[in-house]
Structure formats: C-alpha cells, structure tokens
Amino acid sequence: MNFTVPNLLPAAPEIFLLIMVSVVLVVDLFLPQRLRHVSYALSQLTLLGCALLTLNVGYLTEGQIAYTFSNMFVADLMAHVLKLGAYIAVSTALVYSRAYLADRGLWSGEFFALVLFALMGMMVMISANHFLTLYLGLELLSLSLYSLVALNRDSALSTEAAMKYFVLGALASGLLLYGMSMIYGATGTLDISQVAKSIASANPNKTVLSFGLVFLVSGMAFKLGVVPFHMWIPDVYHGAPTAMTLLIGSAPKLAAFAMAMRLLVNGLLDLAVDWQQMLVIMSVLSMALGNLAAIAQTNIKRMLAYSTISHMGFMLLGLLAGVVNGNWLNAADAYSAAMFYVVVYVLTTLGSFGMVMLLSRAGFEAENLDDFRGLNARNPWYAFIMLLLMFSLAGVPPTVGFYAKLSVLQPLLAADMAWLAVAAVLFSLIGAFYYLRIVKLMYFDEPTDTAPIAPSLDMSVLMSVNGLAVLALGVMPQSLMALCYISIKSL
Numbered sequence: 001m002n003f004t005v006p007n008l009l010p011a012a013p014e015i016f017l018l019i020m021v022s023v024v025l026v027v028d029l030f031l032p033q034r035l036r037h038v039s040y041a042l043s044q045l046t047l048l049g050c051a052l053l054t055l056n057v058g059y060l061t062e063g064q065i066a067y068t069f070s071n072m073f074v075a076d077l078m079a080h081v082l083k084l085g086a087y088i089a090v091s092t093a094l095v096y097s098r099a100y101l102a103d104r105g106l107w108s109g110e111f112f113a114l115v116l117f118a119l120m121g122m123m124v125m126i127s128a129n130h131f132l133t134l135y136l137g138l139e140l141l142s143l144s145l146y147s148l149v150a151l152n153r154d155s156a157l158s159t160e161a162a163m164k165y166f167v168l169g170a171l172a173s174g175l176l177l178y179g180m181s182m183i184y185g186a187t188g189t190l191d192i193s194q195v196a197k198s199i200a201s202a203n204p205n206k207t208v209l210s211f212g213l214v215f216l217v218s219g220m221a222f223k224l225g226v227v228p229f230h231m232w233i234p235d236v237y238h239g240a241p242t243a244m245t246l247l248i249g250s251a252p253k254l255a256a257f258a259m260a261m262r263l264l265v266n267g268l269l270d271l272a273v274d275w276q277q278m279l280v281i282m283s284v285l286s287m288a289l290g291n292l293a294a295i296a297q298t299n300i301k302r303m304l305a306y307s308t309i310s311h312m313g314f315m316l317l318g319l320l321a322g323v324v325n326g327n328w329l330n331a332a333d334a335y336s337a338a339m340f341y342v343v344v345y346v347l348t349t350l351g352s353f354g355m356v357m358l359l360s361r362a363g364f365e366a367e368n369l370d371d372f373r374g375l376n377a378r379n380p381w382y383a384f385i386m387l388l389l390m391f392s393l394a395g396v397p398p399t400v401g402f403y404a405k406l407s408v409l410q411p412l413l414a415a416d417m418a419w420l421a422v423a424a425v426l427f428s429l430i431g432a433f434y435y436l437r438i439v440k441l442m443y444f445d446e447p448t449d450t451a452p453i454a455p456s457l458d459m460s461v462l463m464s465v466n467g468l469a470v471l472a473l474g475v476m477p478q479s480l481m482a483l484c485y486i487s488i489k490s491l
Contacts (some may be wrong), residue, residue, distance in 0.1 A: 007066070009057060009068075010066040010068045012091075014123050016046075017046060017123065020042070020118065020329075021117060023042065024109070025111060026044060029109070036102075046096075047087045050123075054083050055084075059074065064076075071129055071193065072133045072258050075115070075127055076487075078258070078488060079127045083123055083126055083127075085130065085343055086119060086123065089350060090119050090172060093250060093251070094112075096243070096246060096357055097247075100243050101243050104152065104362070104419075106152055106243070110208060111148070111151060117144045120137075120140055122252060122254065124136060124137030125137035125138055125394045128258075129191065134259060134262065135180070137255070138173070138223070148244045149162040149165055151244065161238070161239025163236050164239075172229065176215065176218075179265050180212070182215065184213055186209040187204050192262055192267040193266065199268065203264070208458060210271075213268060213271055213274055214278070217279075220260055224253070224315075225307065225309055226283070226290075227285035227290075230309045233305045234293075237300050238305065242347070242353060246354065249353060253481075254346060260319060265322070266491065272322070275415075280420065283420075287423070287428075289309060289310075290313060291430045294431065296449070300368065301353075303434060305333040305350055307393060311345050314408060315341045316338075317411075317412055318341060319334070321334040321417060324416065330415055332485060333410070337411055340407055341407065341408050347400070347466070347469060347473075348389055348392045348393055348401060351385065351389045352468055354463055355386050358463060359375075359449075369437070370441070372386070373442070373447055373449075374441050374443050374445055375441075375447070376442050378447050381464070382453060383442045386439075388470050389470060390438050396432070403473075405428060409421045409425070
C-alpha cells in the first residue's frame with residue numbers, strides 16, 4: 001500500500017494551532033493561579049502565529065485555490081480572510097474577558113484550551129471541502145462551546161443553558177448528518193466539489209436530493225440561529241457568562257457563513273431555486289421575530305440575542321439574491337455583500353458585549369438595560385463608544401452598519417425582490433427602537449450606579465479602537481467591501 005504524503009502547507013495554521021493548544025494545556029498544568037497570565041500570553045502568541053502562517057499560505061499560493069488531504073481541505077482567499085477575522089475576534093474576546101473571568105474565578109487553563117479548540121473547529125469548517133471535514137470542524141466547535149457555557153459549574157443558570165444548547169445542538173447535528181447521507185445516496189460522493197459536478201451532469205434522484213437539502217439547510221440554520229431554529233439563542237446568551245456569550249456571538253458566525261457558502265454555493269448551486277425559497281421564509285421570519293421580541297426585553301444579553309436572530313436573517317438576504325432564474329451574474333455581488341455583513345456584525349457584537357463586561361465588576365453583572373442609565377454622566381467616552389455600536393447595529397449612518405445593510409439590499413433590488421427589500425427596511429426601522437432606547441438611557445436618564453469605571457489599559461484601548469473602527473469603516477467602507485468581493489470572486 002503506497003502512502004502519499006499530503007501537501008501540509010495549506011493546513012499549516014491548523015497544524016500550528018493544534019501543537020500550541022497542546023503546549024498551553026501542558027504548561028498550564030504547572031502554573032499557579034498568580035502566573036495565569038503566562039497561559040494568556042501563550043494563547044495570544046498562538047493567534048498571532050496563526051495569522052502570520054495564514055498570510056504566508058496566501059502569499060505562497062499566490063491567492064490561488066490549494067487543495068490537500070485528498071481534496072477534503074481547501075485553502076482559498078475566502079478561507080484566509082475569514083480565518084484572519086476569526087483570529088482577531090478570538091484575540092479581542094480574550095482581552096475583553098480577562099478581568100471579567102478573573103473576578104469570577106473562571107480565568108483558568110481550561111478556558112484557554114477550549115477557546116483555542118473552538119477556533120480550531122472554526123478553521124476546519126472554513127476550509128472544509130468535504131462533508132466529513134465540515135462535520136468534524138462543526139462538532140469540535142460545538143463541543144468546545146457547550147463546555148464553555150457550562151464552565152461556571154456553580155451557576156444553575158449556566159448549567160441549564162449548556163444543557164439546552166447541547167440537546168438542541170445534538171438534534172441539529174443529526175439533521176445535518178441525515179441530510180449529508182441523503183445527498184451522498186443521490187450523488188455517490190461526499191466531496192463538495194464532486195457533489196456539484198454530479199448534480200450538474202449525472203441527473204441524480206431529485207426527490208432524495210430535495211429531502212437531503214431540507215435537512216442540510218435545517219442543520220445550517222441552527223448554527224446561524226435563524227427562525228425556526230433559533231430557540232437556543234436567547235437562553236444560551238442569557239445563561240452563559242458574558243465572556244462566553246461574547247465568544248458564541250462573534251467568531252462562530254464567520255464559520256457558519258463559510259459553512260453556508262461551502263454547502264449551498266460550492267456544492268448545491270444548481271439547486272438554488274429550491275434552497276432560496278427556504279432562505280426567503282427563514283429570513284423574513286427571523287427579521288420579524290428577532291426585532292419584535294427584542295423590544296420586550298429588559299435584559300441586554302437577551303435583547304442582543306434576539307438582535308442576532310434578526311441580523312442573521314438580514315445576512316441571509318445576500319445569500320438568497322445570488323442566483324435569479326438561473327442567472328448567476330448577480331452572485332459575486334450578493335455573496336460578497338453577505339460576507340461584508342457578517343464581518344461587520346462580528347465587529348459590532350464584540351464591542352457590544354465588551355461594553356457589558358466593561359460595566360460589570362466582581363459581584364455585579366451589568367446585564368439589565370437600566371445599568372446603562374446615565375452612562376454619559378459617569379464616563380462620556382464609553383457612552384460615545386456604546387452609541388457608535390448601537391447606531392451600527394441599528395444601521396444609522398455614518399456607521400458601518402448602515403453600509404452593511406445597504407450592500408445587502410442592493411442585490412435584492414437587482415434580483416427583482418423589491419418586496420423583500422421593503423420588508424427588510426421596515427423590520428430595520430422597528431429594530432432601531434430598541435437600540436436607540438439604550439442611547440436614550442445613557443444620555444437622558446440619571447445614573448442608578450455611581451461605581452467608577454476603571455478597566456485595564458489594554459481593554460480600554462481595544463474598546464476605543466473597536467468603537468472607532470465602526471465609525472472609520474462607515475466613512476471608508478470600500479477597502480473591506482473590495483476584500484470581500486475579491487474573496488468571493490476567487491471561489
């Protein structure tokens with residue numbers, strides 16, 4: 001039996017990350033609590049190393065698509081960009097979480113290991129070109145997140161949230177596996193590229209293919225958190241420690257977007273007529289339920305959870321506008337708009353949950369909307385940062401959220417789906433209410449809490465950069481838009 005050594009270059013960041021997770025685990029065993037910053041520094045250096053390796057892979061492959069491990073793993077420009085986004089999101093989450101977790105006794109080695117394993121799962125998902133690779137990445141990510149949600153073992157709320165997440169996640173994984181098995185039965189392959197060729201040329205059984213597609217889209221919708229597979233989001237966001245909520249609500253969305261692109265666009269584009277109809281229904285329901293339910297919330301984590309549902313519904317608008325009546329001319333614009341939207345959403349979510357942790361302290365969780373009352377009187381700078389973040393989520397110019405929404409609406413109009421664009425704008429207007437309510441509380445109400453806000457220097461600087469990035473990208477969104485467009489165009 002001849003064994004051919006695969007080309008390891010495309011997977012160099014994943015290999016490096018796996019080695020470094022093992023190093024962090026072993027080193028942390030011998031560290032006392034007072035030296036926990038060593039594990040933190042190692043984790044940040046790991047992320048930096050992964051970023052440099054990803055840039056190096058992109059440079060050495062000259063931006064071309066590179067396959068390895070018998071075409072099960074792909075390194076292309078979209079994968080490089082999304083991985084770099086994931087590194088930045090995870091690194092930012094670690095900085096924001098440090099003081100919060102230390103105050104609650106959760107600043108431990110298992111936190112770093114689980115976060116890095118979750119990142120490993122995201123990276124495998126982003127580069128998957130095979131159903132099995134995709135499923136392995138998804139399960140590695142999911143199992144790490146389940147454990148992170150339950151990390152605070154003394155909290156009944158966290159344990160309950162982790163159980164709900166685990167049970168519903170297992171159900172979604174089953175749906176996804178069943179869908180993959182049916183598509184395998186119809187096409188005879190698990191390779192995503194070969195699935196596309198088989199559907200285009202071999203005339204497979206349409207009935208089996210359609211059923212498989214339904215299950216596949218259902219499993220994917222759970223990971224995105226869109227209606228009717230949204231049930232876990234409010235409870236998990238609320239029950240998990242805020243540091244874990246920040247992680248769940250940010251970087252995994254990039255991996256979920258990549259999963260949607262690999263499955264629907266790379267593998268099942270010839271079935272676009274079928275899956276677009278499903279996405280239309282899920283998108284409208286998500287925007288409706290997310291925005292209407294968020295208005296009734298008094299807990300900011302639950303409010304942002306329903307906001308996530310509405311934003312993921314909005315992102316689906318880009319995915320469903322790519323192919324119109326068999327015409328693919330709109331595809332690159334639509335899919336790049338969806339990618340731009342999800343990147344902007346992750347950036348804004350990092351800042352929003354970061355602000356919640358900034359206002360929290362030992363023995364106090366700043367989870368209620370009333371905790372933001374009079375923030376301008378307590379600290380005008382952080383009130384301004386929060387205002388920028390809320391404006392971006394609401395889609396108010398000149399923040400980048402406005403251009404993200406606009407970029408998604410343009411492909412809809414080009415695809416003769418004006419009614420869907422009108423619905424999206426109406427739901428966005430409804431959603432603006434609960435974002436602007438926080439601005440009103442910060443600037444026009446008296447503070448109920450007078451405790452000083454004194455974050456660490458690194459968190460203060462990063463929070464300021466995060467907020468100002470939302471404004472700067474709103475003023476000059478062209479470079480990020482162009483990067484997303486080139487990434488999608490290269491697929």
